[in-house]
Amino acid sequence: MSKNLVTTVWKENMQFESDNPSGLNLFMDAGEENGGKGEGYRPKALMLSSLAGCSGLDVVSLLKKMHAEVADFKIEVTAELTDEHPKFYNKVKVDYHFKDAELKPKKIQKAVNLSVTKYCGVMEMFRHFADVEIEIFLHDIAK
Template sequence: MVKNIVTTVWTEKGQFETNNPSGHKLTMFSVADEENKNTTGFGPKALMLSSLAGCSGLDVISLLKKMRAEVDDFKIEVTAELTDEHPKFYNKVQVDYHFTGTNLKEDKIKKAVNLSVEKYCGVMEMFRQFADLTTAIIFHEK
């Protein structure tokens, strides 16, 4: 079994610096500071959404390469709703996969996304434990 360890250190006011198992670092800050233009980094909950998109996106790109289904551009938009009561958490999450290109191989792209959503993306599975999760695939032909 793989064990991951991260260390998170309070650096100032409402900011923490955290690392990942490979040693890279990022800054997290309080949601109350999100409007502060001098703050760089991520809010913890927004970072969860980025992790969801990144996990699935890495799966999809790897699968598309193996399937020889090239795209010119690929982006994922995640829209999430927080509960009103504390502790606030995402209870509804929509993941939209946008693909742009000429002569897109739609069947292969759909297969790659579905494999990520249903089989490979561990972050997606974690989100399913607490949120109503829906996905959509949108094609943009050039």
């Protein structure tokens, strides 16, 4: 069984610094409306970035193996928080946007589906506490 260790240290006020197995650090902070200075990532929003990053890494790798690379790719994640504490994401929508002059829709669909259903562990974690909706957008770039 593989394990990760992340150490998060309180710096001051509402700011924390967290390390990562990659050796890179990031800062988290609350917004001014919650007593912070807004000088770092918000923890819940960082979860959405993790979801997009996990799936995005899968999709890029799969498209490369399928010889279906694209010129541009982005993922937009929109999430809804519950009203009561502890507030958590109960609805999440993941929009995959692909741009290219020669899009390969079937391969793109297959890559996204494999990420969503088989490879992305963060996606699987989200499914345990949220309804997750997926949509793919293909944007043709004129040659």
